[in-house]
Amino acid sequence: MNKLLFQLFFLLLSVIVLPSMCFSTTSGRPSQEKLEEWQLANQTYSITQNANDIMYFGNSFGVVEYNGGQLQLIKMPNNTIVQSVYCDAQQRVWVGAIDELGYLENDKDGNLIYQSIKSKLPETIKRSLGVILKIYELPQGIAFISTEHLLIYQEEKFTIISPQKAFQHVSIVNDTLYSVDVFGGLHILKNEQFESVAHLRKFTPNKINSILPYGEHQLLIIDNHFQCFLLKKGKIVDVPLTRSMNRFRTVKVILFNDLYIITTADNTVIVMDKKGQIKREIKNGLGSIKSKVMTAFIDNKENLWLGTDNGVFYLNLYHQVTPISDNYNVFGIGYTAKKYKNKLFLGTSQGLYSVKYNRFSTHLPVDFQLIANSEGNVWNMDVINDHLIVGHNKGTFVYQNNQLKMINDIQGGWLMKPLNHWKGYAIQGTYSGLLVYNIEDGIPRFSHKIKGFSDSSRLIEEDENGILWISHGNKGVFKIKLSDDLKEAEKVAFYNSENGFPSDLGINVSRINEDIIFTSEHKGIYTYDYQADSFRLYTQLENLLSHTTEINKITEDQFGNFWYVLNNLEVGVLQKKIDGSYTRETDMFRKLYHTTISGFELMYPLSKDSVLLGSKNGFNLFVKEKKVNPNLMPDVHPIFDKVTLIGNPDSTLFRSGSAQQNFALPYIDNSIKINYSVPIYSDQDMVSYSYKLEGFDKEWSRFTDINFKDYTNLPAGEYTFRLKAKNIYDKQTPVVFFNFRVLPPWYQTHWAYLLYFICFLLFMYFIRLYTKRSIESKNRREKLKKDKEIIALKNEILEAKLHKNTTELAEKSTKLSAFSAQLANKKDTIEQIYDTLADLRSDVNPMAQKEIQSLINKLKLSNSEITNWQQFEVHFDEINNNFFKKLKSEYPELNATELRLCAFIKTGLSTKEIATIQNSTIRSIEAYRYRLRKKLSIDKHENLNDFLFNY
Numbered sequence: 001m002n003k004l005l006f007q008l009f010f011l012l013l014s015v016i017v018l019p020s021m022c023f024s025t026t027s028g029r030p031s032q033e034k035l036e037e038w039q040l041a042n043q044t045y046s047i048t049q050n051a052n053d054i055m056y057f058g059n060s061f062g063v064v065e066y067n068g069g070q071l072q073l074i075k076m077p078n079n080t081i082v083q084s085v086y087c088d089a090q091q092r093v094w095v096g097a098i099d100e101l102g103y104l105e106n107d108k109d110g111n112l113i114y115q116s117i118k119s120k121l122p123e124t125i126k127r128s129l130g131v132i133l134k135i136y137e138l139p140q141g142i143a144f145i146s147t148e149h150l151l152i153y154q155e156e157k158f159t160i161i162s163p164q165k166a167f168q169h170v171s172i173v174n175d176t177l178y179s180v181d182v183f184g185g186l187h188i189l190k191n192e193q194f195e196s197v198a199h200l201r202k203f204t205p206n207k208i209n210s211i212l213p214y215g216e217h218q219l220l221i222i223d224n225h226f227q228c229f230l231l232k233k234g235k236i237v238d239v240p241l242t243r244s245m246n247r248f249r250t251v252k253v254i255l256f257n258d259l260y261i262i263t264t265a266d267n268t269v270i271v272m273d274k275k276g277q278i279k280r281e282i283k284n285g286l287g288s289i290k291s292k293v294m295t296a297f298i299d300n301k302e303n304l305w306l307g308t309d310n311g312v313f314y315l316n317l318y319h320q321v322t323p324i325s326d327n328y329n330v331f332g333i334g335y336t337a338k339k340y341k342n343k344l345f346l347g348t349s350q351g352l353y354s355v356k357y358n359r360f361s362t363h364l365p366v367d368f369q370l371i372a373n374s375e376g377n378v379w380n381m382d383v384i385n386d387h388l389i390v391g392h393n394k395g396t397f398v399y400q401n402n403q404l405k406m407i408n409d410i411q412g413g414w415l416m417k418p419l420n421h422w423k424g425y426a427i428q429g430t431y432s433g434l435l436v437y438n439i440e441d442g443i444p445r446f447s448h449k450i451k452g453f454s455d456s457s458r459l460i461e462e463d464e465n466g467i468l469w470i471s472h473g474n475k476g477v478f479k480i481k482l483s484d485d486l487k488e489a490e491k492v493a494f495y496n497s498e499n500g501f502p503s504d505l506g507i508n509v510s511r512i513n514e515d516i517i518f519t520s521e522h523k524g525i526y527t528y529d530y531q532a533d534s535f536r537l538y539t540q541l542e543n544l545l546s547h548t549t550e551i552n553k554i555t556e557d558q559f560g561n562f563w564y565v566l567n568n569l570e571v572g573v574l575q576k577k578i579d580g581s582y583t584r585e586t587d588m589f590r591k592l593y594h595t596t597i598s599g600f601e602l603m604y605p606l607s608k609d610s611v612l613l614g615s616k617n618g619f620n621l622f623v624k625e626k627k628v629n630p631n632l633m634p635d636v637h638p639i640f641d642k643v644t645l646i647g648n649p650d651s652t653l654f655r656s657g658s659a660q661q662n663f664a665l666p667y668i669d670n671s672i673k674i675n676y677s678v679p680i681y682s683d684q685d686m687v688s689y690s691y692k693l694e695g696f697d698k699e700w701s702r703f704t705d706i707n708f709k710d711y712t713n714l715p716a717g718e719y720t721f722r723l724k725a726k727n728i729y730d731k732q733t734p735v736v737f738f739n740f741r742v743l744p745p746w747y748q749t750h751w752a753y754l755l756y757f758i759c760f761l762l763f764m765y766f767i768r769l770y771t772k773r774s775i776e777s778k779n780r781r782e783k784l785k786k787d788k789e790i791i792a793l794k795n796e797i798l799e800a801k802l803h804k805n806t807t808e809l810a811e812k813s814t815k816l817s818a819f820s821a822q823l824a825n826k827k828d829t830i831e832q833i834y835d836t837l838a839d840l841r842s843d844v845n846p847m848a849q850k851e852i853q854s855l856i857n858k859l860k861l862s863n864s865e866i867t868n869w870q871q872f873e874v875h876f877d878e879i880n881n882n883f884f885k886k887l888k889s890e891y892p893e894l895n896a897t898e899l900r901l902c903a904f905i906k907t908g909l910s911t912k913e914i915a916t917i918q919n920s921t922i923r924s925i926e927a928y929r930y931r932l933r934k935k936l937s938i939d940k941h942e943n944l945n946d947f948l949f950n951y
Contacts, residue, residue, distance in 0.1 A: 041060030042308075042310050044312050045307060046307065051300070054067045054639075055679070055681075056104075058096075062075040065112055068684060069675075074104060083097060100132075101117060110655035111652070117153065125158075133145050140152050140154060140159070141155075148163075165183055167182075168180050169208040173212065178211050183201065184204075200236070203238065209226075210250075218231065221236075222253050260272045269315065291308035292308055295307040303317050323618065324621055328618075333615075334612075334613075334617075335600055335602060346618075347380070347381055351370050352404065353368035371403060378391070391415060393411060394411060396408040397413075407445070408435065410430055412431025414456075415458070415459070417462065420466070421462070426444055430456070432456070433449060435448075450487065450489055452488045452489035453478070457470045469528075471509040473505065473507070474505060478493070503520065512538075521551070521598075525542050526538055541574075545564070553603065559605075565603065571586075597615065601614070610623045636680060638723045645672060647671075662739045664740065665740065670712075670742045671711065671714070672710070674708060674710075677707055678733060683728040690724050691724075695718055714742045722735050723737065838856065883951070887902060894932075897928065898932050898935065900918075905948050
C-alpha cells in the first residue's frame, strides 16, 4: 500500500529525485487517467510546508496536502485555481485563489477544511479582488498580494494598501516588503505606504524575478534572464555574476546556505555561489518531461521542490549518489572504469565511453562519448606500458586516437596482468584459458595461448613464487604452476568446498596488503596455508567486518581504505585513520544497496571521498560530503492518516489532528484498518514502519514498507496503538500512538452483569425455594408415610380392638339374646310352676297350702327380679353405643316402658316374646308399638323394626 501510494503520488505529481552535490534524476509522467481519478490538475503554482514536514501545493483544482503517503485535495468554494499557499510561524496554512482567500484548519475529526475570510473584506475590494499571487508574513500580519492590492490581515481585520501602479513583483527581505510595479518602479513599504526607491527600467527591460539579501544592507535584484543588480545605499549597480546565465529564462531564485538555487524555464537547475561560480548545473533536471517550472521551494530538510505545469518534482539536495547513465550519455551495465591520461573511461555492456576527467570532477553535467569500434561488452581495462588495454567480448583491444584497435581476436578478453617472475610478459584471462603477451616495449603483443588449461579466467593473481591463482565463479579456485618458457601449465591444482571453502560458488581472488585473499559469497575471507595446502580465514579483515557471512568483493584504494560489497546488499568502506585503525562506514551508502552487479561488482575509487560503482543502469558515483545529510536523522513524526472500520473506508474514527484523541468502538465494530505515513521524502521507497498494539500484540512488528495495518475481531478492552518509522539509513522516528477502547458486547456490559447478578439471585432464590419445597415435600411424604404407617398401625390396632369389641359385643349380644330368651323361658317356666302350684294349693292341707303359698310368693319375687331392667339397660347400652341415651336425648317424651319396648324390638324379639317378658298380652304390646311409632314420627310406610335396627 505504501509503495502504491508513493507511485501514485509521483505519477500524479511527476516526482524527480535529484541530489544537489552529486545530482541524480529519475522521473515519472502522470497519466491523465490518474489525474482524473484523484481529481488533480497538472499545474502547480506554489509550495509550502509546515513544521511537521507536511507539504502543501497550490494546484489548479485546489490545495493538495501530501504527508508522504496520502494525498488530500481541498477545493475552494468557487472551485478556482489556488495560486498561492503559505505556512506562517503559527503553522497555519494560508490560501490565495482567484477571488478567494482564507486558511486551512482541522475540524474536530481531524479533516482538513478551508475557511474563507473573504467576507471580512469591504464590498468594493471583494468585487475587484482578482488573483492572490503571493502570501507573506509581515510583523503587521499576513500579507495577501494581488495585482492591484496589498491586503494585510491581522486580528480578523484587513488593512487595504493599494499601490499607484499594479504590482509586477513583490519580495520580503528581512521582514520588509519590496515591490516592483509594471513600469519598473522599485518601492518599499513604510507606514502602510509605498515609497519609491529606484527605477529599474533604466537597467533592464525584463521583468524582475527575485529580490534577495546580499551582505549587510544590500539587495540583489535579479530579472528573468538572470541579469543582476545590487541596491546599495539607494543606488543601483550592475553585478555581472555570470555572463553565461543570460541564456536562461529564470523562474525562481532561492538563497540557500550562501548559494543561489536557480530554476529556469527549460528544465535546468543551477547552483551558484555569490561570486558567480556555477557549482552545479542539472540539465534536463525534470527528465524527459517537457515541463515549465512555475515555482520552487526549499523544504525543512533543505531539499528542493519544483512546481511545474506538469506536476511537482522533488530534488534531494543532500543525496550523495549520482547515477551515471543515460543522463550522462552512458548506456548499458557498468562493468569497468579507469582513469587514463586525464580522461575517465567507463566500460559497459554496450561499449566504452570517455569524458575529460577535469570536467567530470566538477559535477557539472557532461556527455560521455562512445569510443569508436567499442560496441559490445567491455569487461576490463588495464594500463600497460602507458597504453589502455581493453578486454572485450570480441577480443582484446588497445585505445588509440579515440578509438579501439584490436590486438587479439580470441573472444572474451578478461583482465591483463604483468608477470613478476617473467619480466617483459603479461598474462591475460579469457573465456577459454590463458594468453601470454610480450610487453617489453610499446603495445602488448600477443605471443601464444598456454596449453593444459582451458577454463574461463576472469580474475588472476600471481604470488611471490610465480604461482597463478585463478578464481572461477561457478567452480572454485585453480592453482597453476607455469613452465619456465610459459608454454604450458605444468601443474594445475583445484580447490573448492573440500579444501576449506564453504562452497564451490562465488569465490573471488584479489590482493590486499600484498596478501592474496579469497572472498566467498557464502561465508568469510580466506587465505592460502601453504604448509597445510588448504584455506583458512583471513582474520585481519574478518574481524573488521564482524565476521560477515557473505562477502562479494573487497577493493583497496591508494589511501589504504577498503571498499566492499557484502551479502549482495551492503556497500561500505573501512576508512583508514591516522593511527592505522579503521572506521566502518555504511549508512551513507544505503542508497547503493542492491545496485551492484552480482559476480561483477565494481568499486573504483576516484579519490579519498568518492568512488564509482557499477550498476545494471550504468554507474553510480558516490561523493562523501563534509556537511551531514539532514535526512540521516529524521526528526519527523509518523502520521495516522485515518483509522476506519474494515469494510467501510468512509467511517473515519481517528486521524492525526483529531480533537478527540481517544475513541470507543462498539463490539460489533471490532475490526479496524489503520493507515499511516511519515513525511520523509528522501528515498521514500525505503521508508519502513513498525507497530505494536498494546493489549493485543506481544512484541513490536518487524519493519515493513506496508503503510497500513488491519486488526479483526478485537476482544473487548483498552488498546494503545504505537507506531514508529525508519528511513533508508535505519534512523528511527519518535514513537506516536493513540488510544482506543473496544466496548464489551451487550452480554458483557455492567447492565448485563447486573441482570446476570439479579438472575443469579433469583436462581439461587428459586433453587433454595425448590430445595425448601423439595425438603418440605419430602418431609410431607415421609410424614404422610409415617402417618399412613401410624394410621395403618392404628387401624390394625383398631381393627384388632374392633374385632375384639365386635367379638365381645357379639358375645354380649348373644348373651343378651340368650339372656332375653332365657328370661322369657324362665318366666314361662315360673309361670307354669306358679300355675301348677296354684292348682296344687287347693289340693293340700293348710300347712302345705301355707308352704305352697310361701313358695308362690318366692316365685313372684323371683319373677319380679328377672324383670329388673336396670341391669338390662346397662348391658344394652354397651352393646348398642348408648342406645338409650341417644333415644332419650332425641325423643325425651318416651317413657321407660316404651324405651324397653324399643330395646326389645332392636334385639329382634317378637311381639309375643315381648308380651311374655312384660307379663302383657300381645294386644297390649301392639298398642304400645302403635303409640311408639307416633312418638318416633315414623312414616306409615316405614317399618318400626327397621328404624330401630338402624338407629
